[in-house]
Amino acid sequence: xxxxxxxxxxxxxxxxxxxxxxxxxxxxxxxxxxxxxxxxxxxxxxxxxxxxxxxxxxxxxxxxxxxxxxxxxxxxxxxxxxxxxxxxxxxxxxxxxxxxxxxxxxx
Amino acid sequence: xxxxxxxxxxxxxxxxxxxxxxxxxxxxxxxxxxxxxxxxxxxxxxxxxxxxxxxxxxxxxxxxxxxxxxxxxxxxxxxxxxxxxxxxxxxxxxxxxxxxxxxxxxxxxxxxxxxxxxxxxxxxxxxxxxxxxxxxxxxx
Numbered sequence: 021x022x023x024x025x026x027x028x029x030x031x032x033x034x035x036x037x038x039x040x041x042x043x044x045x046x047x048x049x050x051x052x053x054x055x056x057x058x059x060x061x062x063x064x065x066x067x068x069x070x071x072x073x074x075x076x077x078x079x080x081x082x083x084x085x086x087x088x089x090x091x092x093x094x095x096x097x098x099x100x101x102x103x104x105x106x107x108x109x110x111x112x113x114x115x116x117x118x119x120x121x122x123x124x125x126x127x
Numbered sequence: 128x129x130x131x132x133x134x135x136x137x138x139x140x141x142x143x144x145x146x147x148x149x150x151x152x153x154x155x156x157x158x159x160x161x162x163x164x165x166x167x168x169x170x171x172x173x174x175x176x177x178x179x180x181x182x183x184x185x186x187x188x189x190x191x192x193x194x195x196x197x198x199x200x201x202x203x204x205x206x207x208x209x210x211x212x213x214x215x216x217x218x219x220x221x222x223x224x225x226x227x228x229x230x231x232x233x234x235x236x237x238x239x240x241x242x243x244x245x246x247x248x249x250x251x252x253x254x255x256x257x258x259x260x261x262x263x264x265x266x267x
Contacts, residue, residue: 039147042176043140071147073172074230081225102165109166109237112224 025051031093031125035065040076048076052083056092063125067098072106084116097122128197131156138179138188138207146192147172153194157201158265166238167203167259173231174205174255181216182209182253196261200240203257212253214244 021038032055040048055062062083066072084094095117099107107113119125132153136142150171154164171192178190191206219236220229236242241258248254 039144041140041143041147041172042179043143071168073169073176074234075176078227078230082227085225102169105162105165106169106234109234110224110230115224 021047023048023051025055031061031063031095033063033065033122035068037068039071040069041071041073042075045073045075045079049079049082052079053086056083056087056090056094059090059092061087061093061095063095063097063122065097065122066100066103069099069103070101072103074106074110077106077110077112080116081112093117095119095125097125128195128202130193130195131201132192132194135189135191138175138183138190140176140179142190143172143175146175146190149192150194154201157194157196158262159201160262163259163262167201170235170238170257171203171205173234174257177231178205178207178209178253182207182212199261200258201261203255203259204245205255205257206252208252210251211247212244217242217244 021036021040021044023037024035026033034051034055036048052062064080080094087094097119098121099118132149134146134149136146147168150168151164154167159167175190179185189208193204195202217232219232239257239259243256245254245256
């Protein structure tokens, strides 16, 4: 798993590539919590993500809860295949803001 | 009951990727759809994660995965050699998605048709048995 973090005007984008599991989800957690703790909304790009387990999902849930308390947002973009199936299975696709493309983001 | 796969791995998070690859390969061989392959792979990964986290509590150990074909089902046995756990550990408690914990177990129950703990073969260890109906075309 690799990730790339880029700053935008109204949010920070974290693009994940490969597979997120218990082995590497602590790295993802550190990045995500760092973004929201510093007062930024976050968009997590799933376009190149091929797998995510419940430890990765739990990290997203934790980030979502912190972001919400700080009146920030967490959005997931480009989820397909296995990661989208996990989101649907856990019904978190109805909790998180999920979009198909970054074109849907204003600013 | 015909055994399709036997693999033994260290109970270490770095091994999860290899276990998933074996599960994907075997499920493909058994004729599951891409959707089912993804979900079954996730389930086995979640079960292994629980063994590493809770049965061994991060201490060194082994995980044995066996996959069998029996009539219209695939049967998955995940064995560890840690202290025996109580059956109540498999009870589904999670009610709120946004609270931590329990998501892996919820996924296991949602995807599989049958989930149970088998009696241990010795004084230590646990065997988790999971069953999933085979797709119609591949039943023998």
